[in-house]
Amino acid sequence: xxxxxxxxxxxxxxxxxxxxxxxxxxxxxxxxxxxxxxxxxxxxxxxxxxxxxxxxxxxxxxxxxxxxxxxxxxxxxxxxxxxxxxxxxxxxxxxxxxxxxxxxxxxxxxxxxxxxxxxxxxxxxxxxxxxxxxxxxxxxxxxxxxxxxxxxxxxxxxxxxxxxxxxxxxxxxxxxxxxxxxxxxxxxxxxxxxxxxxxxxxxxxxxxxxxxxxxxxxxxxxxxxxxxxxxxxxxxxxxxxxxxxxxxxxxxxxxxxxxxxxxxxxxxxxxxxxxxxxxxxxxxxxxxxxxxxxxxxxxxxxxxxxxxxxxxxxxxxxxxxxx
Amino acid sequence: xxxxxxxxxxxxxxxxxxxxxxxxxxxxxxxxxxxxxxxxxxxxxxxxxxxxxxxxxxxxxxxxxxxxxxxxxxxxxxxxxxxxxxxxxxxxxxxxxxxxxxxxxxxxxxxxxxxxxxxxxxxxxxxxxxxxxx
Numbered sequence: 001x002x003x004x005x006x007x008x009x010x011x012x013x014x015x016x017x018x019x020x021x022x023x024x025x026x027x028x029x030x031x032x033x034x035x036x037x038x039x040x041x042x043x044x045x046x047x048x049x050x051x052x053x054x055x056x057x058x059x060x061x062x063x064x065x066x067x068x069x070x071x072x073x074x075x076x077x078x079x080x081x082x083x084x085x086x087x088x089x090x091x092x093x094x095x096x097x098x099x100x101x102x103x104x105x106x107x108x109x110x111x112x113x114x115x116x117x118x119x120x121x122x123x124x125x126x127x128x129x130x131x132x133x134x135x136x137x138x139x140x141x142x143x144x145x146x147x148x149x150x151x152x153x154x155x156x157x158x159x160x161x162x163x164x165x166x167x168x169x170x171x172x173x174x175x176x177x178x179x180x181x182x183x184x185x186x187x188x189x190x191x192x193x194x195x196x197x198x199x200x201x202x203x204x205x206x207x208x209x210x211x212x213x214x215x216x217x218x219x220x221x222x223x224x225x226x227x228x229x230x231x232x233x234x235x236x237x238x239x240x241x242x243x244x245x246x247x248x249x250x251x252x253x254x255x256x257x258x259x260x261x262x263x264x265x266x267x268x269x270x271x272x273x274x275x276x277x278x279x280x281x282x283x284x285x286x287x288x289x290x291x292x293x294x295x296x297x298x299x300x301x302x303x304x305x306x307x308x309x310x311x312x313x314x315x316x317x318x319x320x321x322x323x
Numbered sequence: 324x325x326x327x328x329x330x331x332x333x334x335x336x337x338x339x340x341x342x343x344x345x346x347x348x349x350x351x352x353x354x355x356x357x358x359x360x361x362x363x364x365x366x367x368x369x370x371x372x373x374x375x376x377x378x379x380x381x382x383x384x385x386x387x388x389x390x391x392x393x394x395x396x397x398x399x400x401x402x403x404x405x406x407x408x409x410x411x412x413x414x415x416x417x418x419x420x421x422x423x424x425x426x427x428x429x430x431x432x433x434x435x436x437x438x439x440x441x442x443x444x445x446x447x448x449x450x451x452x453x454x455x456x457x
Binding site: 012013016017019020023024025026082083086087088089090091092094095098101102107108109110112114 | 326327328330349350352353354355356357358359360361362363366367369370371373374376377378379455
């Protein structure tokens with residue numbers, strides 16, 4: 001309860017400690033997040049995704065600036081990958097955002113994926129709640145550098161920006177399923193480079209061919225160009241346009257009553273994850289600690305039994321309460 | 324069933340753009356299994372301390388090769404003290420003459436690593452002296 005009160009009061013240290021505890025899956029943190037949950041739902045959550053080096057952190061930094069000028073407070077959750085070998089991680093997104101480090105209206109937190117595959121860290125959903133209760137008007141979630149398939153960000157955001165740069169492939173890329181389908185706003189970054197007009201045309205053609213029903217409430221994702229970040233005048237103008245477009249999109253969600261379907265999507269995912277965590281993890285833990293797991297692995301390795309039968313058997317024993 | 328991981332920040336205060344050492348260290352910390360936040364160059368003590376709070380790290384490693392460590396390292400630790408941060412270990416590296424060591428320890432740094440230090444010895448020191456907080 002104490003932590004809840006502190007976070008409600010805007011205590012950054014309590015919030016960053018709680019996010020840490022949620023990442024590290026400290027049992028008390030779960031109790032706190034239960035108290036926080038009913039207080040959430042106020043922040044506008046913006047997802048930013050795109051390939052490594054596309055400029056996500058630089059755009060995030062620019063957007064922080066724009067939203068601060070509009071008088072809004074901003075929380076940022078920046079995700080970078082964990083090494084599959086050592087478990088270590090270099091979290092470097094902050095480098096591009098350090099100019100806001102002293103602004104009390106901005107809270108930047110880096111998260112490592114820790115084995116999650118969808119482009120986010122497992123604790124991201126909870127960390128968004130913490131930022132929300134902390135009173136941040138805007139929460140920007142920056143994914144790891146993504147490829148084609150890491151689309152978990154849609155489960156947590158109201159508005160998704162997909163950042164693309166010229167020179168990433170031919171026109172077939174634009175008709176593939178996956179990441180291009182999740183954009184509410186496309187950003188063609190580094191648009192002063194060769195190939196940016198071609199990229200914009202391909203995106204436009206892709207959108208022209210999409211069945212109108214894919215545009216929720218009639219929102220056709222706009223394609224916004226951003227040129228050289230080292231030319232402040234043009235860059236700031238482009239960022240201002242994007243921040244306006246983001247607000248326009250949020251208004252659209254509200255006006256057309258689509259925001260409910262996005263909240264529903266988040267609720268479905270949160271519930272699924274919570275159920276999985278409370279059922280699967282204790283079961284695995286028990287199998288590991290009782291030594292049963294080792295025996296089963298041995299048998300599957302020797303092909304004495306198949307993993308599907310094992311899983312069915314474990315599920316049956318769990319449901320009958322005799323695991 | 325918690326899963327504590329050591330969080331480390333590598334920061335470069337002041338007007339010093341020589342960050343190869345800091346980047347090598349960040350990489351070596353990653354390989355040791357830590358989560359490493361790197362802030363980049365040209366940071367003020369205020370920016371660094373604010374980042375320490377926002378990232379909830381266990382260890383702060385300062386790097387400075389410009390000779391300004393006498394001013395900058397104590398400025399960081401003083402600011403931390405002022406903000407009531409007493410559970411973050413601070414270590415420093417760079418071109419630090421021996422006669423400055425005591426000044427650094429007095430300022431609250433727990434270890435100083437100068438050129439010639441092996442990466443292994445730094446990791447060993449951290450694994451012995453810094454535990455992820457409870």
